[in-house]
Amino acid sequence: MLRILLLAFLLCFGLSAETRADGFDDGLHLLGGKFDDVERGVVILAGSGDQRAGAVLAALQDNRLMVVAGDPPSFFIRQADDSLLDAATLQPAGDAAAGAKAVRVNNRIRRAAEAALGTLNLSSPNAAIRRQAADAVFKARDGEALPALEAALAKERDPDVKAVMETARAAIFLANGQGDEAQRLQAVETIGRRGDPDALAMLRNLANDTSASIREAAAASVSSIEMRQSMLARVQDAIYGISLGSVLLLAAIGLAITFGVMGVINMAHGEMVMLGAYTTYVVQTLFVTYLPDAANWSLIAAVPAAFVVGGLAGVILERTVIRFLYGRPLETLLATFGISLILQQAVRSIFGPTNREVTSPSWMSGSFDILDGLTLTSGRLVIIIFCLAVFLGLLAFIRYSRFGLEMRAVTQNRRMAASMGIRTGLVDALTFGLGSGIAGIAGVALSQIDNVSPNLGQGYIIDSFLVVVFGGVGNLWGTLTGAMAIGIANKLLEPFTGAVLGKIILLVLVILFIQKRPRGLFALKGRAIEA
Amino acid sequence: MTSAPRTLSRRAFAGIAAKGAAAAALLPTLSLGAGQALAADATIKVGILHSLSGTMAISETTLKDVMLMLIEQQNAKGGLLGKKLEAVVVDPASNWPLFAEKAKDLLEAQKVAAVFGCWTSVSRKSVLPVFEQDDGILFYPVQYEGEESSRNVFYTGAAPNQQAVPAVDYLMNEEGVERWVLAGTDYVYPRTTNKILEAYLKLKGVGADDIMINYTPFGQSDWQTIVSEIKKFGSAGKKTAVVSTINGDANVPFYKELANQGVKATDIPVVAFSVGEEELAGLDTKPLVGHLAAWNYFMSVDTPENAAFIKAWHKFIKNDKRVTNDPMEAHYIGFNMWVKAVEKAGTIDHDAVIDAMIGVSVPNLTGGYATMMPNHHITKPVLIGEIQGNGQINTVWETPGLVVGDEWSDYLEGSKDLIADWRKPMNCGNFNVKSGKCGGV
Amino acid sequence: MISSRMPFASVVVPAVLIAIAILVPILHLSTGTLPTYAVSLFGKYLCYAMLALALDLVWGYCGILSLGHAAFFSLGGYAMGMYLMRQIGSRGVYGDPILPDFMVFLNWKELPWYWWGMDHAWFAFPMIVLVPGALALVFGWLAFRSRVTGVYLSIISQAMTFALLLAFFRNDMGMGGNNGLTDFKEILGFDTGADATRSALFSVTAITLALAYLLCVFVTRSRAGLVIVAIRDAESRARFCGYRVEHYKLFVWTISAMLAGIAGALYVPQVGIINPSEFGTGNSIEAVIWVALGGRGTLWGAIVGAVGVNFVKSWLTNNFPEWWLFALGLMFVLVTLFLPKGIAGLLRLGGIDAFNRKSAAAEAGEARS
Known part of the structure; x- marks a missing residue:
């Protein structure tokens, strides 16, 4: 006051x-x-x-x-x-x-x-700053800014900035009861066009306005915005679902190879993801120390590094432990559970038990409006794109590369492949390394949205297995479908049931679904399933 | 058809022998425990019951280190009652029944003089019967939901009235907040705190429409929906704030989502009760500047005691990047109180020390004194701080005087008539002032 | 290789258990050589042993790898916990004669229906087996009927446990949320903290374990037991021979779940708390490891595995708090690599090569299905 x-x-x-x-x-x-x-x-x-x-x-x-x-x-x-x-x-x-x-x-x-x-900045020579300033005025809705705003509006040439300024002026009119009736009516329309929750709140406050025409205009505008908003909310949920689905897919896709293709129940999969996240941290620290100018891009450099670290860990794991356990899938579960305990404690000893800080690069911060009030954060968008890129890359690699061919040959008929001159041992090691390396890559993405802590992997292991099993073991498309279906269903349920109940319902649904299709969405058909 | 498992031949005898061997192996350890107790006459044992592995290791390992430092310092000063202190560290591994098992071990086998430990409410609840049964002493250093006062536990963390209520007052008066989101992890501390806050806000005339309560599971990592709901709730034209009782691990993804969705502190401030320097260490805090934390100690507090403490900590942990936080101060206070009470009692006998504890006053790190009250809670200043770009929290407001921890909240139906007073003659943890009887009703 | 005489172990194991059931209370109460701490600790190990026994019955003998046995264990535990909670009566901190403390301070006005009757032992104790049994029956009926097998079954049993974990975490569930049920005062009128009660609980656990062991011996040696082993080794063949595979599986699965429930119920009064983390997926996997370590498919091996691993764990967490996870993890890896038949297999080593070869063939068969 x-x-x-x-x-x-x-x-x-x-x-x-x-x-x-x-x-x-x-x-x-x-x-x-x-x-x-x-x-x-x-x-x-x-x-x-x-x-x-x-x-x-x-x-x-x-x-x-x-x-x-x-x-x-x-x-x-x-x-x-x-x-x-x-x-x-x-x-x-x-x-x-x-x-x-x-x-x-x-x-x-x-x-x-x-x-x-x-x-002060309404008269800045820089259009972006003027726009920001107008936004600030819109948010503050202070009547005192009106003269400056009017002056700036009169001078403004940039149509975008001008529109923002007009909205700000309209907001001031409505919030402070300034302006004559025609101006206020015009303001109701301008604000109504904004169509977001801010506008909705402002228009709702006009329910007791002295002027009947303004009351009516506001009420009409409110109901149309409300309808749009409730429709947009579902779209928003679906987008959130895709975003969650892509996180699940990233976490599960490596498992789809080690578990789905090789039949190894790798309980240490989550720890491979964790190693990837810690690699991101190390790479970032190195960049900040030695290449501070390029620190913003350290995340890009972390991707191959995490792949190598995860992949190497995978190859070592395969050569020292898992290769002795082929044909005994349930025992790989036990051994890899032991490995996961060791890896967790090792990371805890080396990096300490507390979270490590991985900063988001500027190109992954912030958000943008897709539609009125419908936002997607840049970080999530990058993850969705990254996830699809990894998925398609992997698919192409398995489909078209020589190694992919050998890998498929070994999976389908080990003896026959061996007699064709394929070094099955090597292929096994590299396949496991590939799966683990992709888990490492997933760690780079997860470092952006979750804690980089020794427990990182634990949070994703159950979901990952569920996604792979739901989608159908041994089928990458199944994994994609499974991840997206679980992600979207989760987010559509969440607004109605809350996060916890939604998840419980989803788990029960997946369990029931498996009864209906005991081998997942995309089941392998024919004799292969008995082999 | 093979039936391998059924072919239990005479070789099974060897199995029985193995079992016998396992049992025999147990006996030496037991007597080993007894042997240690005998040898322990030259030292005073202090138990440290913090998880060093599992989900809680992230918070609790630091507290173990701080205890080791305090014990080392005390020994450098010549120990206690002419004896050296000896730390007994065990790992309850974030497993709640294991907390009870280890507590029993510390009290019965190791015969420790006092135990410093626990973080989560459930771990405290798990060991509580053990401490009451074996008449041990536990110092509990973390802010908690209250609604408890045990003769054997000294609560050096904040009760809800030493954190939540002042924080809400601050937001109401200083920021003019009228609309509230109470967001928490679904466990007993947020549930109770939010119940108290809800009652308090309604008392202050906040309508039910202006309060949104949201609970999420532990380790929640996908905050998209909830943050966008908060945004929506906050755009109703009234100044909105979030009161967060979100548990440690889930905070980083929560704040990351807040930052990404562009919720700035100037629009919708978030005040948190479980976020300190340690949690912020895993975050880029630049987008979070201005979000608040309500606690009783911040590393940034500018006092000579605090500077000395931080210096000693950095030297002990051999890393000058490590931060200090509120539960560390609570252990600092608790340990010094225990030392003083033992000196006052002249013995480590549990009963004598428990009686001597009440009224003991030691300096805290924020330039004042902490006193152990008859309800086994301590006096604390309440600080409201804002998160800074460098991961520190700067005090922007503090209570003019010290606040006494209120074990039984006045804002809850079940506990408003209860008080605790462990002095004679009352000697009761749940005295009902209406009926004049000990025992709740 | 089926021997018609009673295996040696099926006499010795119950005999040893009953001997310690008598000996431990004597050592504890009259001579005091055993501290209370140790009695409760061993009691806990024996509960774990019973869980391992239950798991061995389905995994070792029927080839169903359950990653959800912690759920049955915890449900039994919760049933017991609810009974113990009601026994507190007006001795809770708020002195409410009906409502448990956690309901009072969360402003619950009345007891939810599923708590009704739990104050009576005659009602609550049957629930210990009925609740896990019913869940197992429904889950098993669905899963076995639609022939969900192998890894798929493991994963959905894990999903079931995880869903229960989340459900019990919810405070709205009325089960005490994350804190669970604790602060018990008495069981059947005896003070839960008293030394005599502790000893008695230990003895009851040991005797129950002996009985459970005999039950498992009986089941596995019965005609149905033979079919169950046949199903493990060649499910399709058993089916083609005309056996209703899913009925046999459901039978052994439900028995196993009930045993796990009893184990959980005995566990709760001895450790003094039951809370949702008992549903944790790690717990189920650990139980599998006990069985694997002790020797899958030998009932006494499961008992030895459970007691052995937990003893080592207790010892390591005390003596090497920073290093115990390395040791434990390494132990799991080494045992899987070098002792595929567990401790039981080690003790048999050098004996019957033919046995090893045949069981290796059985393993391979299972791996394929």
């Missing part, structure tokens, strides 16, 4: 440039005080119209504003390269900045700074 009054005061009495400069100093000095003072300072800075205010507010918002206590205190802006600028002069700060501490901010201050910056 205070700041609205203050700003109204400043605006109404059209302060001279002289006092405005004082406003900057007054505002700046307040930033060293308590949160209430800081907030007042922000408002005064925003109203000062001073060139320096923008830089100071941006610094404050990002926690880059430093203060040296004194009377008055002096302020400094920390640059990206950690050098300090004097906030009052915007010149490099000398020794005066010694012992500077960051100005403490909380969410209230950040919000105030964001709103203030929004107003």
Whole structure:
């Protein structure tokens, strides 16, 4: 309230440039005080119209504003390269900045700074910043920003930015009861076009508006948005389902090879995924240390590295343990369970029991709107694409490469393959390595959405087996279908039943389904199943 | 048709012999335990009951290390009652019945003077009957749901009134929050805390429409649906906040999803009770700046005690990147209290130490004192902090005075009339003030 | 190679069990040489042994690898836990005569219907076998009728356990959620913490294990037992011979589940807590490992395996808290590689080569199905 009054005061009495400069100093000095003072300072800075205010507010918002206590205190802006600028002069700060501490901010201050910056940046030469500013104004819906917004609108040439500004203006009209009836009616329409939950909330608040025509327009708009939203919600659930399905597929696809093709019940599969995630961590650490400029791309480099680590671990595992157990699938379960305990504890001893930090590269952060209010995060999208790429790559590899041919030959008839000159032992080792390597790749993707901890693999092992069995052992298409079906069904159930009950229902459904088709969705037919 | 298993011949006798051998092997270990007890006269044994493997190792291993450090420090100061302290570390492996088994082992076979341990509520519930039966002493260092006060347990973590209620007050007053999402993992701590908060919010005039409660299973890793529901709930025009009692492991994917879906702290702040520096260490915190944590200690607290503690910790663990967190401070306080109580009692006898504990006051790491109250809970300051880009949490608000842990919540139907007071003559953990009787009703 | 005389072990194992059932209480109560701690610990091992026995019956003799036996074990445990919970009566912290503590503080107003009657031993104790038995009957009927076998059966039994785990985790289920049921006071009027009760529980466990062992011997030596082994070795052939394979499987599967339920019920008062983590998939796999280690297809081998592995585990977690997982994991790997017939096989080694060859053939046959 205070700041609205203050700003109204400043605006109404059209302060001279002289006092405005004082406003900057007054505002700046307040930033060293308590949160209430800081907030007042922000408002005064925003109203000062001073060139320096923008830089100071941006610094404050990002926690880059430093203060040296004194009377008055002096302020400094920390640059990206950690050098300090004097906030009052915007010149490099000398020794005066010694012992500077960051100005403490909380969410209230950040919000105030964001709103203030929004107003200030409306006239920025950069269209993207103007757009951001208009968004900030839309969010704050402060009546005080209206004059600045109107001025910016009059100048705006970029149609996109202009549309955002118009929406922001409409929001201000509706939220503060400003504007005449025609303008407000127009605003209802503009906001209605937005069609997202924000718009819905705003229009619902108009149910008690004084004007009947506005009430009606708002009500009509509300019901149409509600209908759209409930339809979109199902689409959204389906997209979430595909995203979950692709995570399941990534986790299960390696298993589809080791278990589905080779018949090894590899309980250490989850640990291969975990090794992949830790490889990602190591690769990232190496990049940050030696190639800091390319750190954003370390994830790409982690993919082959994780494949090699997982694959190597797989080959070693196959040569030392599993090859002695062929024909005894249930005993591979026991041995690999032992291996999984060893691997978990080994990772715990080497990296420590706590989570490791794998940062998301900038190209995987954030989200974008597909449709009104329908968002997909970039990270998830990358995972979906990555997962499909791995799947198709694997499919092509098995179908077209010589090794794929030998692999299929050995699976179908080991003796015959051996007499054709295929080194079955080598093929076994490499096949197991391939499955494990793909599990390692899955670890790279999972490091982006889950904990990188020794327990990472445990969370996926049951689901992976279920996906492979549901889809049909020995069939990659079955694994794809199984993963997607389970993922989508899970997400469609979740809004109605909650996460836990949904999962339980799904498990029961899968159990019942297996009764109906004891060999999964895509069962191998003929005598092969008895062999 | 082979029937291999049925051909139990005389060779089976060898099997019986093997079984006998296994039984015989047990006996030496038992007597070994007794032998250790005899030799232990020169030292005082301190049990450390934290999971070093399994799902909880992620949180509990650090606490084992901190205990080893504190014991080492105490020994460097000359030990206790003229004897050296000896740490007895066992691994209950995140397995709840195993906690009870190990507790029994520590108390009966190893005859430890006190046990520092447990993290989850269920592990505490599992060992509780053991400690009561064998009259042991347990220091429990983690924030928990309350609704308990045992003569044999000292609760050095926060009760709900030392964390949840002040956090909600802060959000209401400082951020003007009117709409609340109470999101938690489906177990007893979030359930109870949310029950308390729900009652408290309703008391403050928040309507039922403005409260959304959501429970997820342990280790939940797919937060897409829930985060988008929170977003939707938060776009109703009223200022919204999330009160998170999501358990350790599920937090990282939750925060990652929040960041990715663009939920910023300035729009919908999330205040968490189980997220500290340790949990944040696995995260890129830049997109999370401004989300809140309510706890009784942060590593960033600027006091000489804390600086010394951090320095000692880094030296002990030989890694100056390691963080400190609230349960570590709780062990620091608990251990120092125990040392003081033993010195006061002049013996490690459990009954004497339990009686001596009440009223013991030791410095905490945030520049104040922690006192053991008659209900076996301690006084704590409540700090509200905001997550920073460097993984630290900065205090933005703190209670003006110390808050006494409230074991029986005033906001729950079943417990509002109960109090605990372990001093004579009451000596009761569930005294009903209405009926004037010990025993609940 | 079927010998018509009673195998030596089927006399010795029950005799040893009954001997320790008598000896342990004496050592514990009158001489005090055995601490209470050890009595409860061995009691726990014997419960695990009974679970291993149940698993061996289906896996060793019928070739059904269940990764869901922890579910039957836990259900039996929960039935016992519910009885013990009701026995607390008004001694809970809130003093509510009807509702368990966890219901009081979560504001439950009345006891859910599935808790009715659990305060009476005559009702609760039959539930210990009936509930797991009923689940096994339904699950088995569905699975065996549609000929779900081998790995598929293993995986769906694991899925069943996992679903139960999630269900019992839910606080809305009314089973105490993650904390489960704990803080028991008395069983059949005896204080659960008293030394005498502990000894008695141990003896009861040992005697029950002896009886369970005899039951398994009886089942496996009966005519049906022969068919069951035939099914393990060549299911299709048994079917073509006119045996109703699914009936035999269902029979042995249900018996096994009931035994597992009893094991769980005896386990709960001795460890003092039952909670959803007992449903954990790791527990089921561990039980399989006990059997494999002891010697699959020999009943006494299962008992030795369960007691042996758990003893080693207890010892390692105490003495090498940082290293025990390496040791345990390595043990599993080495035993699988070098002792494919487990300890029982080791003791037979050098005996009958023909036996090994034949059973290897049986293994291969099973692997193919």
